[in-house]
Amino acid sequence: MEAHPPTCGRKAIPGAWHIEMSDGGAKLFGTMFPLSAGIVPRGSMVEDRLAILNLLGIYGAYANDGDFEGWIGLFADDATFEITLLDNVFMVDKVQLGAGERHIFSVYRQRLADKGERRLFLLMNPHVRAQGTVEAEVGMTMILVRVVPDGPLPRIESTGTYRGTLVKRGDRWLIHRWHVQTDRAPEPLLETPAHPEAAWER
Numbered sequence: 713m714e715a716h717p718p719t720c721g722r723k724a725i726p727g728a729w730h731i732e733m734s735d736g737g738a739k740l741f742g743t744m745f746p747l748s749a750g751i752v753p754r755g756s757m758v759e760d761r762l763a764i765l766n767l768l769g770i771y772g773a774y775a776n777d778g779d780f781e782g783w784i785g786l787f788a789d790d791a792t793f794e795i796t797l798l799d800n801v802f803m804v805d806k807v808q809l810g811a812g813e814r815h816i817f818s819v820y821r822q823r824l825a826d827k828g829e830r831r832l833f834l835l836m837n838p839h840v841r842a843q844g845t846v847e848a849e850v851g852m853t854m855i856l857v858r859v860v861p862d863g864p865l866p867r868i869e870s871t872g873t874y875r876g877t878l879v880k881r882g883d884r885w886l887i888h889r890w891h892v893q894t895d896r897a898p899e900p901l902l903e904t905p906a907h908p909e910a911a912w913e914r
Contacts, residue, residue, distance in 0.1 A: 757843065763885050764840055764848055764878060771887075772835040778824065780817040784810050788879055788886040796893045828861040831869070848885070851875045854892065870896045 753761045767786060774783035784806070787793075793809050795802040804812070823829040834855040842849040856870040872894035879888040 768838040778821040
């Protein structure tokens with residue numbers, strides 16, 4: 713009887729795949745182990761991968777367009793978001809996140825309308841670390857740029873990393889656990905007071 717390969721300390725994900733190399737070549741094991749980065753998805757896993765990667769891409773597009781409803785709709789109702797700045801950690805649920813970010817989105821939509829100022833989330837290296845039938849572990853790199861048409865040259869406000877777990881609910885993939893680690897605290901909203909629910913923006 714074949715033994716399953718060790719997980720090497722990584723979290724097992726239902727429905728995921730894992731490749732083990734042996735003298736006889738590669739062996740594909742199903743249902744319990746994280747997906748190796750080089751594995752070619754098969755069957756419905758391909759459709760799921762496309763949906764996952766599109767979610768990661770449109771996450772930044774919604775933020776840059778000021779589309780709050782589209783952005784918050786990417787989170788599951790029971791989602792949690794951990795925001796790690798240099799000296800603070802904020803753990804919020806979807807209700808708290810929505811209350812704070814709705815205000816922030818409105819501030820930047822107004823600044824765009826008034827003086828063309830934009831705060832761009834440039835999200836790079838989107839990747840799937842593990843993929844199962846109902847969960848996936850993902851990540852990407854973030855560069856936050858502030859642009860004012862008639863002001864100084866565009867400047868990098870902050871950089872960081874997103875990591876998280878997506879879940880499949882019905883025919884949609886949604887963010888379930890989300891964590892952003894910034895290398896530098898983003899600039900405050902300056903003359904605009906932060907919403908009481910958005911302490912991470914003060």
